[in-house]
Amino acid sequence: MEIVNARLRQSTALYTLEIDNGYFTAISKQGTRVSATADQIDADGKLACAPFVEPHIHLDAALTAGEPNWNQSGTLFEGIERWGERKPLLNETDIRRRALQTIELLVQNGVQYIRTHADVSDPSLVGLRTLCALRDELAGKIEIQVVAFPQEGLLSFPGGLGLMEEALQIGADVVGGIPHFEYTRELGEASMKKVIGLAQEYDRLVDVHCDETDDPNSRFLEVLAAEALFNNMGAKVTASHTTAMGSYDNAYCSKLFRLLKKSGINFVSCPTESIHLQGRFDSYPKRRGLTRVKELNAAGINVCFGEDSIFDPWYSLGNGKLLRSLDFGLHICQMMGYADFSQALDFISDNSARTLNVDHRYGIAVGKPGSFILLDGEDDYSVIRRQGEVLLSVRNGDVIMQREPARVVTPEWITGADCP
Template sequence: MTLPLTAIVNARLAGRPGLYRVAMADGRFTAIDAQADSQSASADELDAGGNLLLSPFVEPHIHLDAALTAGEPRWNQSGTLFEGIECWGERKAMLSRDDVVTRAEQTLKLFAAHGIQYVRTHVDVTDPQLTALRAMVEVRERVREFVDLQIVAFPQEGILSFPGGKELMTEAVAIGADVIGGIPHFEFTRDYGVESVKWLMDLAERNDCLVDVHCDEIDDPQSRFLEVLAAEALSRDYGSRVTASHTCAMHSYDEAYCSRLFRLLGKSGLNFVALPTENLHLQGRFDGYPKRRGVTRVPELLDAGLKVCFGQDSIRDPWYPMGNGNLLRTLDVGLHACHMLGMERIDTALEIVTDNGAAALNLKGYEIAVGNPARCMVLNGATPYEVLLNQSPVLASIRDGRCLVQREAPVHEVAGWS
């Protein structure tokens, strides 16, 4: 770790005109002052160069236990969710503590280099030995200087449909899972799916845990477990602590049903995670033309006052063979897929991978504000529009007053072209 910084100068802050000096000491922000003009940075200060200073990126949905396993033991040739689950079932039998720790840390290092300081990982607990879960609890401690890691107990093959599923979920919480997961649309029957949602909500309440459910990740418009999750969250007054991930079936719901559903969603206060790159790849596999793209109704949810964030879901695993750890890539794809390139959407787009992700993870002290931990990043651009146009890695990532990453803005030159 580098020596601590005393300030960031010549920074632009979202929604505020002009330049700012952001001071820090003992790992916390101590002052945020407007600058009359540009200032020179001293040896213990960072010059933001008139670029945008934001809170760190949040990766709200990743599967670190499966990261970097694409092609092992075979490739998902059909590109479907279901063949991916089959491939993972074969790879899961080969897991070891060292295997999981090595791949997870390699992926988290990639994330940290892209300004991500908060990560929620779903870890498959349909493994009687809970090998990956135990390893990830260890990883969480090993990386805490660089990344805050939340662990979801994720029943990849179901809670009721997998032998001993309830017991494994309960044990996962005892071992150290922070968040209760589920996958109701993959249970054997709708009744099982409904029961699994009620059961996982009970487990969360008993253990004071957050909730993040893989919900309706399917093109079937009859998959309607989101309404079950939202009703449970509302009845328990738990909505701000509950996240619905994927909700792909909403892409296929008719308008009459959605008008009723959105009334419930607004009352529930759920958080949502959309996974644009993954679901553009996985959904619509059973369609002729036109093919559904399967990304949930992001602009409609935002317009309803709900928090929606984007995540990467996979990094080179049986479900998705691509991924480079850069959330700006995911944001760019999502904005295109969801018809969100109007300037009003662009102006607030970075909130989708920062503030809204923080809401899903229920983070406290996340904002750049006096007294909060001095965690932030400098992006390449003075405005969200410029940042999205540039699509370049973060220029700096600061954690508790120390600079984890610092790089120069790319210069586009062609030899002989003046």
């Protein structure tokens, strides 16, 4: 496969990309635009980017909003209650159908890597079993990591620890946790130590729903980061949400950031969901409900954006478009300078790949797997401003999705230069 007239991030030049046997074999700068032959793909000056990565979604709950009841308050905890009502209706056919529909949405929008959480506060573990089976079935087409997520607590839920171990034995890739939902602070702290211990025992990654609350006293992140540091596991550990950080005072955060940098852990923020769920107990002023993305990024700490939910008890919108989540995140976190825009695609590509621990085999470089997407824009800024569509998705040299650019008909009464 040969792609001509492609732009690469952080460059204004045009490039030719060559893929053979599923790997990039050559990336060469073109002097001028060339005419594509019949066996070449003409990128037409569009941006070739490493594939999008969805680092945080719940495929087992996707497309269940309103079944059997809607989340009327819009709170995280009512969402958990509504999901508790839906869980008895789960079966393999139901989960498989909805998960595949959601994966299709993601693939249509340039995603080639997915980390999904599966609720293991369910004695049948049907969600986890089904998603692990789908992961294996779709291997080679799309890469999926399955997190064993104890939605109702690892230590507070009856038999929760045993279910977690069973989930890991079944084949979950990642150990999850939810310390702020445990009954007591002591149980929350103990759960973090247990999560790290299990990850070491089973040689798995870690991804914790950590401090997903506005409560400034919810400080389990420091426990998770310290355990990751002491056990030299930082690169394998992810703290998702950490929305309480938006309520921490600056003096405490100054101390916390020192630990976070030393630990080397990763962060996932879910902008659309967090701004919807958090701040629900505020009148005014009302908190934004996100972690300190801008500050984490400036400190050199790895942070990325995910969708979290698509039409489920916690979030009744969502469409598989990570560019939408990125747009929200840049606005909410006040990352609206040109320097922010020029690197922004990192939040849904390179940073997410690092979070999933796949960065060693990710990216547009000779010797790496021949996987990329083509975006309707010339650089990060134009793609974000226009919310440019994903025009092409290539995985290991095979086209898995292709879309024709929209044809725009301009009224005759409009004159002047073309719109940028």
